[in-house]
Amino acid sequence: MAEHTKAIRFGIMGCAKAATKVSRAIKMSPNSTLYAIASRSLEKAQQFATENGYSDQQVVIYGSYSELLDDPLVDAVYMPLPTSLHLEWAVLDAEKKKHLLLEKPTALDATQLDRILEACRSNGVQFMDGSMWYHHPRTAKMKELLSDSKLFGQVKSIYSSSSYVGGQGFLENNVRIKADLDSLGALGDAGWYCVGGILWAMNNNLPTTVTALPSVVRNSDGVLLSCTASLHWEKEEIVATFFCSFLAHETMDLTISGSNGTLHLEDFIIPYEETSASFKYTSGAKFVDMHIGWNVKPEEVQVDTGELPQEARMVQELSRLIQGIKYSGRLPDQKWAEVSRVTQLVIDTVIRSINYGFEPVYIY
Incomplete structure (x- = not known):
């Protein structure tokens, strides 16, 4: 398989209801794969995996968000955490060089979002929010x-x-x-x-x-x-x-x-x-x-x-951008960051x- 066609490995950080739809979208997208699921406890992550039909052989289960970010095989993270947690974990995500699909609203205010976007820019991380339409x-x-x-x-x-x-x-x-x-x-x-x-x-x-x-x-x-x-x-x-x-x-x-x-x-x-x-x-x-x-x-x-x-098309587009960064030396596309920022x-x-x-x- 050519390098630029390798599937992007996604980790899900947080088992909110929205994660069910996006996990399905990750599986449907032809250029992505669901690699890991993380929650605040191993039990919650395992419960989400079981309820959505993912076995231990299909996905890695983590009982903390930090473990997910420390996994070198994770290319991108979908983050449906409560908005008050976005700043902390999105910045840490960027510092770990994980590309980011951040659920909306992206932050509590534009000052927080600017800190997230700057962390993404300075670490070469592709950013996109979860507005699927x-x-x-x-x-x-x-x-x-x-x-x-x-x-x-x-x-x-x-x-x-x-x-x-x-x-x-x-x-x-x-x-x-x-x-x-x-x-x-x-x-x-x-x-x-x-x-x-x-x-x-x-x-x-x-x-x-x-x-x-x-x-x-x-x-x-x-x-x-x-x-x-x-x-x-x-x-x-x-x-x-x-x-x-x-x-x-x-x-x-x-x-x-x-x-x-x-x-x-x-x-x-x-x-x-x-x-x-x-x-x-x-x-x-x-x-x-x-x-x-x-x-x-x-x-x-x-x-x-x-x-x-549309959910799978969103993941497909994000994965396409990440593939360009990872395998072709392209810079992150700032379009989606600007769309989120003006909103x-x-x-x-x-x-x-x-x-x-x-x-x-x-x-x-």
Whole structure:
């Protein structure tokens, strides 16, 4: 086998629920393999392996995170730890020269994330966060449409939402509502996707100002359970709004309105089906006489996923980048670090706006 085709060996650090999906994705990706699983105890790591059908002959089981990082055969680490632990373990990961797939939100704030990214840069480590929807072929198809000035025109407004009802058990016990573990709450979890979707539509150009709206709900620990905010691009006169919540029915909406057309989908984070996905767009729409109807209906574009779902495509892309570094002497691709950083900056600015009494805050 040629060197550049050797599978990248992944270790999983932490047995959170998200690790089940990503471990499957690692197995499905043609250029990666699941090599090791680590938890805070050997028993927890073994339980995760057993529940997901991995025998001791298939994976190495570690009862501490340090053991995983010390294994010279681990090429990359997937890290779904609570956000409060990201800074410590992501920096240690980079210092051990392990490439990093870091679950979102990437850090408690941009200052922490910058320390993680600097550790990755200085150690030649490829960084990527776990936002899987970027890697779906539908996403590339949507970008193609948005780039068509005749069909779509210029972006004028964007709306995004990500919400689900956590339930009583979730709201009492889940990591994402604990201030000492994941203090960003719904903003860091569901809101990360909303902000990412908006910035993706804006080619990752930061807004001028961010304004949180007063419709904020917190739990007794001060963690955000629901919030809404708007982003304003002053020069372009573009406004985006998003809603994220642990208290509202399941939504994953993204609507982008342009001067000539509109793009809309209701499942942009997790497609309704794993094997295919679609979006709708309307171009050149007008009301008919007497305003009793439209002259066109939305067109639906269907995109086949192929053999790999978006999670496996994410792992495949990360592994491809790592192979280039490991076997061809390439430098880490900074694209994904920048995508995470601009998202984190907007999240930080939403929090500042909330703390400043819902005033507009200039981003920096």
